[in-house]
Amino acid sequence: ELKVEQNPLFLSMQEGKNYTIYCNYSTTSDRLYWYRQDPGKSLESLFVLLSNGAVKQEGRLMASLDTKARLSTLHITAAVHDLSATYFCAVDLNSGTYKYIFGTGTRLKVLA
Amino acid sequence: NAGVTQTPKFRILKIGQSMTLQCTQDMNHNYMYWYRQDPGMGLKLIYYSVGAGITDKGEVPNGYNVSRSTTEDFPLRLELAAPSQTSVYFCASRDAAGNTIYFGEGSWLTVV
Numbered sequence: 001e002l003k004v005e006q007n008p009l010f011l012s013m014q015e016g017k018n019y020t021i022y023c024n025y026s027t028t029s030d031r032l033y034w035y036r037q038d039p040g041k042s043l044e045s046l047f048v049l050l051s052n053g054a055v056k057q058e059g060r061l062m063a064s065l066d067t068k069a070r071l072s073t074l075h076i077t078a079a080v081h082d083l084s085a086t087y088f089c090a091v092d093l094n095s096g097t098y099k100y101i102f103g104t105g106t107r108l109k110v111l112a
Numbered sequence: 113n114a115g116v117t118q119t120p121k122f123r124i125l126k127i128g129q130s131m132t133l134q135c136t137q138d139m140n141h142n143y144m145y146w147y148r149q150d151p152g153m154g155l156k157l158i159y160y161s162v163g164a165g166i167t168d169k170g171e172v173p174n175g176y177n178v179s180r181s182t183t184e185d186f187p188l189r190l191e192l193a194a195p196s197q198t199s200v201y202f203c204a205s206r207d208a209a210g211n212t213i214y215f216g217e218g219s220w221l222t223v224v
Contacts, residue, residue, distance in 0.1 A: 033213065098143050
C-alpha cells in the first residue's frame with residue numbers, strides 16, 4: 001500500500017525565514033505534484049516533478065525530487081505572510097493505473 | 113474557461129438519504145477522479161476513471177458508486193448517507209500527459 005507522508009504537519013514561521021517541507025513516499029514513482037490549498041478553497045497546482053533530480057522554482061518556493069530516496073522537498077525562501085496555506089504533495093502510483101495519492105498536508109502559518 | 117465544474121456546492125443530507133454529486137469537465141480529459149477531504153486532513157481517493165465506461169476503486173470506495181458514460185461527466189453517488197460521509201468532495205481531471213491535475217471548487221456535504 002502506498003503511503004505518502006509529509007513533515008512537519010504544522011509549521012509556524014517568522015517572515016523572512018527559510019524552511020523546508022518534506023514529502024516521503026513508500027513505493028516507486030517518478031512523478032510528484034505539489035499543491036497549495038487556502039482555507040475553504042480548492043487546490044492550486046504549484047509544481048509537477050517528472051524525473052529524478054528535477055528541480056522547479058516559482059518565486060519563493062522551490063521543489064525537488066529524489067526518486068531513489070523517495071523524497072521530495074518544498075523549500076521556502078524568505079517567507080512572507082501570503083504563503084500561509086496548506087501544502088500537499090501527491091504521488092503518481094506509477095503502476096499504469098494513473099492513481100494519485102495525496103500526502104497528509106503541511107499547514108503553514110507565516111507570522112508577521 | 114469552465115474547467116472542472118461540480119454541483120452542488122453545499123448540501124445537507126439526512127442519514128439514509130441518497131444523492132449524486134455532479135462533475136463535468138470541458139477539457140476532453142480521459143482521466144477523472146473523486147477525492148474526499150475530511151476537516152484538517154489530506155485528500156483520499158474514492159474512485160477514478162481512465163475513460164468513458166471504465167472506472168475503478170480508490171482508497172475509500174465504500175458507500176459510493178460512480179459511472180462514466182461520457183468523457184465529460186463523472187457523477188459520484190452516495191447511497192444511504194452516513195455521518196462518516198460528512199466531508200468536502202473534490203472532483204479532478206488530468207490531461208493525457210499528466211502534467212497538471214485540475215480540481216473543481218469542491219462540494220461541501222453534511223450528513224445529519
